[in-house]
Amino acid sequence: MLGKLVSLLGSNIQQFALSLYVLELTGSATIFASMLSISILPRILLSPIAGVFGDWFDRKKTIVILDLLNSVIIGIYAVIFIINGSFTLPMLYILVIMLEITEIFFGSAMSAVLPSMVDKEQLLDANSLNSLVMNIGQLLAPVIGALVYGTFGLKVVLIINSISFFASGISEMFINIPKKHKKPDNINIKSFKNDLMEGVDIIKGNKFISTIISLGTVINFSISPLFSIGLIFIIKEVLKATDFQFGVFQMVLSLSMIAAPILCSGYIKKIPIGKLCYKSFILVGICVLIMVPISSRIMLNNLNSSIVYILLLIVSFMIGMLVTVANISLGTIFDQVTPIELMGRTSAVFNLAVTIFIPIGQMIFGSLYDIIAPSYVIGIAGVIMIIAVRIYKNALIKVDGKEDEIVGDGINEI
Numbered sequence: 001m002l003g004k005l006v007s008l009l010g011s012n013i014q015q016f017a018l019s020l021y022v023l024e025l026t027g028s029a030t031i032f033a034s035m036l037s038i039s040i041l042p043r044i045l046l047s048p049i050a051g052v053f054g055d056w057f058d059r060k061k062t063i064v065i066l067d068l069l070n071s072v073i074i075g076i077y078a079v080i081f082i083i084n085g086s087f088t089l090p091m092l093y094i095l096v097i098m099l100e101i102t103e104i105f106f107g108s109a110m111s112a113v114l115p116s117m118v119d120k121e122q123l124l125d126a127n128s129l130n131s132l133v134m135n136i137g138q139l140l141a142p143v144i145g146a147l148v149y150g151t152f153g154l155k156v157v158l159i160i161n162s163i164s165f166f167a168s169g170i171s172e173m174f175i176n177i178p179k180k181h182k183k184p185d186n187i188n189i190k191s192f193k194n195d196l197m198e199g200v201d202i203i204k205g206n207k208f209i210s211t212i213i214s215l216g217t218v219i220n221f222s223i224s225p226l227f228s229i230g231l232i233f234i235i236k237e238v239l240k241a242t243d244f245q246f247g248v249f250q251m252v253l254s255l256s257m258i259a260a261p262i263l264c265s266g267y268i269k270k271i272p273i274g275k276l277c278y279k280s281f282i283l284v285g286i287c288v289l290i291m292v293p294i295s296s297r298i299m300l301n302n303l304n305s306s307i308v309y310i311l312l313l314i315v316s317f318m319i320g321m322l323v324t325v326a327n328i329s330l331g332t333i334f335d336q337v338t339p340i341e342l343m344g345r346t347s348a349v350f351n352l353a354v355t356i357f358i359p360i361g362q363m364i365f366g367s368l369y370d371i372i373a374p375s376y377v378i379g380i381a382g383v384i385m386i387i388a389v390r391i392y393k394n395a396l397i398k399v400d401g402k403e404d405e406i407v408g409d410g411i412n413e414i
Contacts, residue, residue: 001129001130001133001134002133002171003067003167003168003169003171003172003175004110004130004133004134004168005133005134005136005137006164006167006168006171007067007070007164007165007168008134008137008138008141009137009140009141009144009164010160010161010162010163010164010165010168011099011103011161012137012138012141012142012145013141013144013145013148013157013160013161014074014145014157014158014161015141015145016141016142016145016146016149017145017148017149017154017157018092018096018154020146020149021087021149021154022089022092025086025087025089026089038093038096038097040355040356040359041097042097042100042101042104043100043104043351043352043355044352044356046101046104046105047104047108047348047349047351047352048196048345048348048349048352049192050104050105050107050108050344050348051108051196051344051345051346051347051348051349052192052195052196052344052345053105053108053109053344054105054108054109054111054112054343054344054345054347054348055108055112055195055341055342055343055344055345056187056195057109058179059109059110059112059113059116059177059179060172060173060175060177060179062105062106062109063106063109063110063113063169063172064169064172064173065169066102066105066106066109067106067165067166067168067169067172068165068166068169069102070099070102070165071162071163071165071166071169072162073095073098073099073102074095074099074158074161074162074165075158075159075162077091077095077158078155078158078159078162081154081155081158082155104348107347107348107351108344108345108347108348109344111343111344111347111348112340112343112344112347113175113177114126114127114130114335115335115336115338115340115343116177116178116340116343117175117176117177117178120336123332123335123336124268124269124273124328124329124332125269127328127331127332127335128261128265128268128328129261131257131260131261131324131327131328132258132261132262135254135257135258135261135324136258138254138257139251139254139255139257139258145157148160195345196345198342198345200349203346203349206337206338207395208333208337208395208398209334209337209338209346211392211395211396212330212333212334212337212350213349213350213353213354214392215281215330215388215389215392215396216330216350216353216354217353217354217357218357218384218385218388219281219385219388219389220354220357220358220361221357221358221360221361221384222361222365222380222381222384222385222388223284223288223323223381223385224358224361224362225361225362225364225365225366225381226288226365226378226381227253227316228362229362229365229366229369230365230369230374230377230378230381231249231312231316232246233369233374234295234312234374235249235309235312238295238300238374239300239305239308239309240305241305241309245309248313249312249313249316252313252316252317252320253316253317253320255317255320256316256317256318256319256320256321256324257320257321257323257324259321260320260321260322260324260325260328261324261328263321264321264325268325268328268329273329273332273333273336274329274333274396274397274398275396275397276325276326276329277326277329277330277333277396278389278393278396278397280322280323280325280326280329281322281326281385281389282386282389282390283322284319284322284323284326284385285382285383285385285386285389286382286386287315287318287319287322288319288378288381288382288385289378289379289382289383289386290315291312291315291375291378291382292375292376292378292379292382293375294308294311294312294315295308295312295374295375295378296373296375297373297375333396334346334347334350365377365380365381368380
């Protein structure tokens with residue numbers, strides 16, 4: 001976790017600094033947006049390959065090599081920047097694509113590390129701690145990034161990130177990761193195809209894994225646009241909030257994700273994981289529906305905008321905590337019901353599915369915010385979420401106490 005935190009901080013600091021550098025270099029938000037969007041392409045193309053490779057090769061060696069490779073790539077870019085004093089746009093596109101490729105393969109190998117090292121009854125605690133550590137990194141990165149970039153410039157950011165990946169790779173050498181990978185005798189297209197289809201078959205044959213993927217996809221489709229578009233639109237355009245107020249809103253969301261594992265740890269341990277996941281997502285849907293009257297035209301016309309802003313802030317904090325708890329429980333269920341030897345390819349499919357549907361949801365809901373009242377769009381998102389969670393209620397509840405049976409059934413059906 002500390003190794004992941006170090007590399008996460010380095011990556012996010014660099015991403016933040018690169019965004020400032022590109023905007024400073026070009027003055028174009030469109031170019032920066034295109035730089036972010038091209039990272040989707042390697043994920044779509046390489047996720048299936050990375051998933052199979054993650055299950056084939058020694059996971060410890062893979063994550064160490066990839067972290068050290070990232071250190072070398074960023075180190076080379078640091079040297080180029082020191083020599084030339086700047087980057088061209090094609091060089092930045094290449095850097096983003098290379099780092100995205102290594103991240104895809106790293107994520108596939110890393111997906112099985114925690115469940116292979118931790119007993120099933122300790123997975124919930126481990127995932128809670130992991131969520132806490134990673135969210136702290138997400139909160140600190142923009143602050144450190146702004147400070148370092150503003151004071152020393154991009155050169156020092158690249159040097160720091162290269163060192164952070166090197167330190168992460170060295171620290172990972174001392175992890176004792178069980179060797180539960182399964183490499184075929186002959187590595188060729190046929191063996192790759194067979195193993196890829198094996199991963200697809202277990203997703204089809206194991207209704208619990210397919211449930212998790214389907215539910216995660218629907219939730220990301222409906223709820224992600226609320227925070228990436230809807231609330232930003234309401235706060236900035238409808239309430240006419242200041243930049244400071246918007247910054248406070250973003251900070252509150254980040255704090256809610258850190259507070260959840262701390263404040264809810266006792267509650268999380270008392271409730272069976274499947275039931276916890278169901279309750280958390282249902283409460284998220286209810287909180288989203290509570291936002292409907294708060295953001296309605298009636299409220300906006302009869303209440304001071306500051307009061308509406310505070311109410312949205314409170315509900316958003318609650319949603320942030322509930323989503324974090326739900327994600328911890330969902331991740332724990334996924335770790336419990338997915339065979340370790342197939343973790344790479346199933347996690348790759350899961351991440352690909354939920355990633356693809358985020359921009360689709362953003363496009364659809366984004367257009368709705370321009371057509372109808374924002375409160376109606378929020379209501380649609382909340383209703384979709386509650387319906388989806390209700391549909392998958394029984395599948396989630398049945399997970400509790402049946403992990404071994406679930407895994408066995410999935411493998412037997414293949």
